[in-house]
Amino acid sequence: MDFRLTDDQRALRTGVRELLAARFGRDALRAAVDREGTVDRELWRELGEAGFFALRLPEAAGGAGAGLVESVLAFEEAGRALLNGPLVATHLAAGEVAGAAEGAQVVTCATQLTGLVAHFGDADVVRHLPGDLPAAPRPVRVRSMDPLTPLHRVAVAGHPDPVAVDxxxxxxxxxxxxxxxxxxxxxxxxxxxxxxxxxxxxxxxxxxxxxxxxxxxxxxxxxxxxxxxxxxxxxxxxxxxxxxxxxxxxxxxxxxxxxxxxxxxxxxxxxxxxxxxxxxxxxxxxxxxxxxxxxxxxxxxxxx
CATH class of the missing domain: 1.20.140.10 (Butyryl-CoA Dehydrogenase, subunit A, domain 3)
Incomplete structure (x- = not known):
């Protein structure tokens, strides 16, 4: 069994790395710190156009038709660059939330962090997992240890720790x-x-x-x-x-x-x-x- 990356997979990794090097270098990283982690909407749309969020969507649905391995390679490069924003949540929402796959919408999950803290930032759409959770009250901003990751606290009645593991x-x-x-x-x-x-x-x-x-x-x-x-x-x-x-x-x-x-x-x-x-x-x-x-x-x- 051959576990080496294919030429296409290496090309994908190189493409994501080059895109982030050009659009999210050190100056952009520091600018994001100054913005307190606010998402760069233009870069988010560029990621959507490059297929970052739609990698696992079928081609018939406008995605790349790739698998989990390809997504892992792309997210590894995002981690290397310290790219900020709810990347995972938006990726999961591709195909379910209009505009997520294209990078037109920033989507986060109210259960993205364990405990009663949600990674919101300036997201357009907040999803609640599991889906049967009642509507949450208005989120309250809390201090984050990471200057690139704004956090909000959401208390859901009857669910002291609403964590869904995906x-x-x-x-x-x-x-x-x-x-x-x-x-x-x-x-x-x-x-x-x-x-x-x-x-x-x-x-x-x-x-x-x-x-x-x-x-x-x-x-x-x-x-x-x-x-x-x-x-x-x-x-x-x-x-x-x-x-x-x-x-x-x-x-x-x-x-x-x-x-x-x-x-x-x-x-x-x-x-x-x-x-x-x-x-x-x-x-x-x-x-x-x-x-x-x-x-x-x-x-x-x-x-x-």
């Missing part, structure tokens, strides 16, 4: 975490080559080498799990992939901070943005404790 949403969020983990690994390696101490690049010191190697291993282990789960679409494997991707994203961001030293703790450095987003994604759709429970249940199940 396997596709879990896996695509894991793919975003994977992209972030890969990006911080690259940032740390590049900085270690450029920053000098005692007359040589800090990458020559054993402690820094170990940090970078550890980051690389975390990333590749998570990548194997995320890609495998995209092929099998098995929820147990998806939960494991989310667990590993969360650990890779948060662990790599922390180690990247160590490589950068004092510079990494400044507002001007982008490392803290990856760490804060990784923390937040760790609570999205499937938290680590529940993912671990899914793994444990699979181990003790008679069918395992």
């Amino acid at each position: 396997p596709v949403a879990v896996l695509l969020t894991a793919a975003e975490q994977l992209g972030s983990a890969a990006r911080t690994t690259g940032m740390a390696v590049q900085y270690a080559k450029e920053r000098e101490q005692f007359g040589q690049p800090i990458g020559g010191f054993q402690a820094v080498k170990h940090l970078c190697a550890q980051m690389f291993v975390r990333t590749e282990v998570a990548r194997s799990a995320v890609y495998a789960a995209a092929v099998t679409e098995d929820f147990t494997e998806i939960a494991g992939a989310k667990l590993l991707a969360d650990e890779a994203a948060t662990g790599n961001a922390r180690d990247c901070l160590q490589v950068f030293g004092g510079m990494g703790f400044t507002w001007e450095a982008d490392v803290h943005l990856h760490l804060k987003r990784a923390w937040l994604r760790g609570r999205m759709w499937l938290r680590a404790a529940r993912a671990a429970e899914v793994q444990a249940e699979a181990l003790v199940s008679p069918s395992s």
Whole structure:
């Protein structure tokens, strides 16, 4: 069985990376921070025109007719770029909410974050999962740890924790975490080559080498799990992939901070943005404790 990416899949990944590099580089990232995470509607429409949100829609419905693997590759690139906005929720709504597939509508889910916090931002449409939830009262803005992700609190009577786990949403969020983990690994390696101490690049010191190697291993282990789960679409494997991707994203961001030293703790450095987003994604759709429970249940199940 050949698990290597096809030429079309590599072309898709390259295309998304080039689009985001051109339209969401560092200046655009910092502009999004200044806008407190408000979605760039023009970029959102460009993503829609490129088929980002309609990748899994059948061609007859105006989509690309691609599969979950292709979607994972695209969302990995979005995570690498730290693209803000409810990407997963809008992707899930393609074909169900008018304008979502084309990027004309920004869609979020009231249960996108576990607990009573919803990722709203400036979304046009708010979906509630599961569908039988009563209409929620007006959302209340709360402080977010991630300056790129506005949050609102929605209390639904009779549903203290209205969390609906969508396997596709879990896996695509894991793919975003994977992209972030890969990006911080690259940032740390590049900085270690450029920053000098005692007359040589800090990458020559054993402690820094170990940090970078550890980051690389975390990333590749998570990548194997995320890609495998995209092929099998098995929820147990998806939960494991989310667990590993969360650990890779948060662990790599922390180690990247160590490589950068004092510079990494400044507002001007982008490392803290990856760490804060990784923390937040760790609570999205499937938290680590529940993912671990899914793994444990699979181990003790008679069918395992």
